[in-house]
Every structure is written in structure tokens, then in C-alpha cells.
Amino acid sequence: MLRGDITAAIRNAVMNELAEVGYGRLSIEAVARRAGVGKTAIYRRWSNKLEMVLEIVSAVAERSVPMPDTGSFAGDLQLLMFIVSKALQHRIASQIIPDLMAEAARNPKIAETLQRALRTHQLAVGEKIVGQAVTRGELPAGTNADLAVDLMLGPLYWRLAVSRTPIDDDYLENLSHAVIGALRQGGPAT
Amino acid sequence: MLRGDITAAIRNAVMNELAEVGYGRLSIEAVARRAGVGKTAIYRRWSNKLEMVLEIVSAVAERSVPMPDTGSFAGDLQLLMFIVSKALQHRIASQIIPDLMAEAARNPKIAETLQRALRTHQLAVGEKIVGQAVTRGELPAGTNADLAVDLMLGPLYWRLAVSRTPIDDDYLENLSHAVIGALRQGGPAT
DNA sequence: CCAGGACGCAACGGTTGCGTTCCGGCGCTC
DNA sequence: GAGCGCCGGAACGCAACCGTTGCGTCCTGG
Known part of the structure; x- marks a missing residue:
């Protein structure tokens, strides 16, 4: 039921944010801002920063x-x-x-x-x-x-x-x- | 006039803190805490985080x-x-x-x-x-x-x-x- | 047409860190 | 023994972010 386009925007934002500030400085708020999305949408998909990053990065890396x-x-x-x-x-x-x-x-x-x-x-x-x-x-x-x-x-x-x-x-x-x-x-x- | 032992303690704390949390998450407060030193002592020596880290790291690296x-x-x-x-x-x-x-x-x-x-x-x-x-x-x-x-x-x-x-x-x-x-x-x- | 769910947005209280300021204490040097 | 300067410590106002909540909107399936 989660909207795919939103998920894609978040994934994209995470990758870019990760590139710009690194994992240590990555913040959920910045990701949401960049994706043009509410923080809620992110927490609805992943429970924390680490889990989010790992899931997104390994999804990209595997192909x-x-x-x-x-x-x-x-x-x-x-x-x-x-x-x-x-x-x-x-x-x-x-x-x-x-x-x-x-x-x-x-x-x-x-x-x-x-x-x-x-x-x-x-x-x-x-x-x-x-x-x-x-x-x-x-x-x-x-x-x-x-x-x-x-x-x-x-x-x-x-x-x-x-x-x-x-x-x-x-x-x-x-x-x-x-x-x-x-x-x-x-x-x-x- | 700055006390040498204090400076050494700060340098040491920076290296260890850097190793533990990385540059992105390095905070002056944590360095001061670790060195057993007031923040004042740090700001008396360097004007900000970047300058401090660069000076300390290159001093170590050069030898x-x-x-x-x-x-x-x-x-x-x-x-x-x-x-x-x-x-x-x-x-x-x-x-x-x-x-x-x-x-x-x-x-x-x-x-x-x-x-x-x-x-x-x-x-x-x-x-x-x-x-x-x-x-x-x-x-x-x-x-x-x-x-x-x-x-x-x-x-x-x-x-x-x-x-x-x-x-x-x-x-x-x-x-x-x-x-x-x-x-x-x-x-x-x- | 209506119920339900995902959405954005804004706000919450709490934490952390910034860089600065002021304090009283301590150890120099003169 | 007076004065100077560094010391730790505490507090400042400000900003960012945390994870959560409530609100009103929009879209969709039944």
C-alpha cells in the first residue's frame, strides 16, 4: 500500500545524502527534506537510520x-x-x-x-x-x-x-x- | 604559556575520538570530556574542529x-x-x-x-x-x-x-x- | 459514496553540540 | 606576596535532529 514513487524518492535521497555528508552525518530529517517527503513516510518504511541505509545500499549493490x-x-x-x-x-x-x-x-x-x-x-x-x-x-x-x-x-x-x-x-x-x-x-x- | 601536558592530553583524545566515532561525528565536547579538560582549553588552542583535526593529524603523520x-x-x-x-x-x-x-x-x-x-x-x-x-x-x-x-x-x-x-x-x-x-x-x- | 490508509506538515519534549562568557582556583614570575 | 594567565566548570542562546503524535487532504477499493 506504500506508494512506490515515494519509496523511490527516498531511496534516491538517501544515496545522494550519503554521498554528500556521509553515514555519520546522515539525518532522517535531511533525507525527508531532500526527498520532498514527510519524516513519517520514512519511519513507516524503516525503523531507524542503520536499517534504512543497509537495506537501500545493499539493494543497489546487489545488481x-x-x-x-x-x-x-x-x-x-x-x-x-x-x-x-x-x-x-x-x-x-x-x-x-x-x-x-x-x-x-x-x-x-x-x-x-x-x-x-x-x-x-x-x-x-x-x-x-x-x-x-x-x-x-x-x-x-x-x-x-x-x-x-x-x-x-x-x-x-x-x-x-x-x-x-x-x-x-x-x-x-x-x-x-x-x-x-x-x-x-x-x-x-x- | 599554554600547558604542554594539557595540549598532549587533547591531542591524544582527538586521535582516539577520531578512531572511535570518525571525523563526521567528532565533537569538541566529547574531546574535552575524554581529555579531562575544559572546552575553553581547546578553543584557546584552535579556533574550530577542522583546524584542530588537521593540525593534530598532520603533526602525527609527518613523522x-x-x-x-x-x-x-x-x-x-x-x-x-x-x-x-x-x-x-x-x-x-x-x-x-x-x-x-x-x-x-x-x-x-x-x-x-x-x-x-x-x-x-x-x-x-x-x-x-x-x-x-x-x-x-x-x-x-x-x-x-x-x-x-x-x-x-x-x-x-x-x-x-x-x-x-x-x-x-x-x-x-x-x-x-x-x-x-x-x-x-x-x-x-x- | 464511504472507509481506510498513506500522505505532508507542524509541533511536541528531549538531547546534543556549537562557540562564548564568566567564575573562582591554582601556580607561575617578579 | 601581588598580579597575571591558564585552568576546569558551569551556564548561556542557538541550532539541529531525534522519534512520536495529531491534523487535514487525497487517493483508492469495495
Whole structure:
């Protein structure tokens, strides 16, 4: 019976407000103001700020990051990096994600939600890509998928979300070459 | 004429409060309470929250991250990674750094301070290490120092500050091997 | 046509924090 | 031993937000 357009306006307002002031400073009143909605409408849907944010954010996060399968590891890797870099350059995402990551460090419920919404999926993607590469013989058998994920996503995240330096196609290509090089000899320590 | 022990207590309280609630929720009153100090003592030293936090944080940040010079690139890299991983595993630092990074995305003054206190120095260290390795012939001449810094620090930061998975010595060694592999063939795209 | 529910709006009392002011106490230095 | 300046503490007026409530309106289904 809740009106869908109102719910959508609230969801939208939460994402924007989250991007502008962060979770710590997010207030229900500001969300209502921004959505052009009474506070009542919000409390009718969620019982508090945390629950609201978690539900909305994970709903958004769950529809993203496909499984690349281009036939070669280099192709998979470049596609994955391209997608992730696009996502991390999105105005709202690039504000919200680091903010919630930081918040997760002190709020276990946020940590758990983020873990489920992002990390688990990332690990699955990484394992699949690496696994395919190993069966194709492109990577050594002992390749550590965990390490691979860190190498694939770490530098991207670092550059886009932390140091916030712009990225171009050349950089992305250099990076993917570097990661391939890393994984080829990044197996068990010699 | 300001008492030094009071100043120290405030600095300490700010760091701890920052770690617990983050910049967004940091309040002068809480800092004063924690330091066992009157608000007056704080306003006598800094004129507002932002100025206080920036001064205190950059004072702490400036005394860190030495220049490794072990004689080999592998040695430099492992030492650097060891130091950084220790720093990022420090209870307070691991909370404050991601928090301020996220805050920097929406506050230019924080961004500028962090840039000066951390990133600039990191880049200098990276350039020095890579430069030494190139003159020694351990890395190809065209090696991109920018990319190198991203590869050295990105995965570490990702793992310790974002996914918050524990790290052991083996992992660190694998990672450094991988990074060396990456840089050896991460030059200009073929 | 009517009942019911979701809507916005405004207001409630209570809490928190801001930045400022004034106080009396304490420890310097001269 | 007088005076100066920092100290903690308390209170100030102001603003924001909390979560709740009551009001009147509008839309919808029966």
C-alpha cells in the first residue's frame, strides 16, 4: 500500500545524502527534506537510520559486477578492471563506498552487509577468472586467488578512491599487464 | 604559556575520538570530556574542529615512513611493505586513515592536508626506490613510478583497510614477489 | 459514496553540540 | 606576596535532529 514513487524518492535521497555528508552525518530529517517527503513516510518504511541505509545500499549493490568470460585471462582481466574502474568513477559510488568502508570499521552490521554485498561476490569473480586461466594454462597451478583479487582490485581502488588520481585507458592497460606479470610469478615464494 | 601536558592530553583524545566515532561525528565536547579538560582549553588552542583535526593529524603523520635503502629492490620493497603494513595494522591508524580518506572526498582542506602529509611523501619514496632499482638494472628503464606506487601500496591498503583480512609474513612475501614480477613486465604496453 | 490508509506538515519534549562568557582556583614570575 | 594567565566548570542562546503524535487532504477499493 506504500506508494512506490515515494519509496523511490527516498531511496534516491538517501544515496545522494550519503554521498554528500556521509553515514555519520546522515539525518532522517535531511533525507525527508531532500526527498520532498514527510519524516513519517520514512519511519513507516524503516525503523531507524542503520536499517534504512543497509537495506537501500545493499539493494543497489546487489545488481552489479558481472562475471567476465572472454576466453582469455588478459581479456577477462581488462574487462573486469574496466567495469570496476567505471563503477568507482561514478560520482555517487566513489563517495559512498569509501565512506561505508570506513564506517564498517566501527559498525559490525555495516561490515557484514558490505562483506556480503561486495567482497564475497568479488572473491567469487576472482576465483572464477583465475580458475579458468589456470585450466587454460595461462597461470601456474598454485596461483592464489586471494592474492589475485588483491592485486586486481587493490591498485584500482587505491588510485580511484584513495589518491583520486584520474585514470586513462593507457594506465588501465599498463596495470592489467602488470597484474598478469605479477600473477605469472607470484606463486609460492621461491 | 599554554600547558604542554594539557595540549598532549587533547591531542591524544582527538586521535582516539577520531578512531572511535570518525571525523563526521567528532565533537569538541566529547574531546574535552575524554581529555579531562575544559572546552575553553581547546578553543584557546584552535579556533574550530577542522583546524584542530588537521593540525593534530598532520603533526602525527609527518613523522613516519622512512626511505628504505637496503641495496636491492626486493629488499627495499619488502621493507617498505613491512613498515606500511605495520602502520596500517595499528589500531588507531587503521580507523583514522580510511575515515579521513573518505572525508577528504567531500572536504578539499582535508584532501589537501592528506595529500601533503601522505601521498606526496609516498610518491617520493616510490620514485626513489624505483629509480635506484632502474640504475641497478633490476627494473627496465621505462618503469612508471606512479604505477609502481599503486602496485606496492594498493593491495596492502585494500587488504588491511578495506577488506580487513589479516596478513601474515608469507602473504607479504608473496605480494612483494608478485609486485616485482609486475614491474618487470609492466612497462609500456607491448 | 464511504472507509481506510498513506500522505505532508507542524509541533511536541528531549538531547546534543556549537562557540562564548564568566567564575573562582591554582601556580607561575617578579 | 601581588598580579597575571591558564585552568576546569558551569551556564548561556542557538541550532539541529531525534522519534512520536495529531491534523487535514487525497487517493483508492469495495
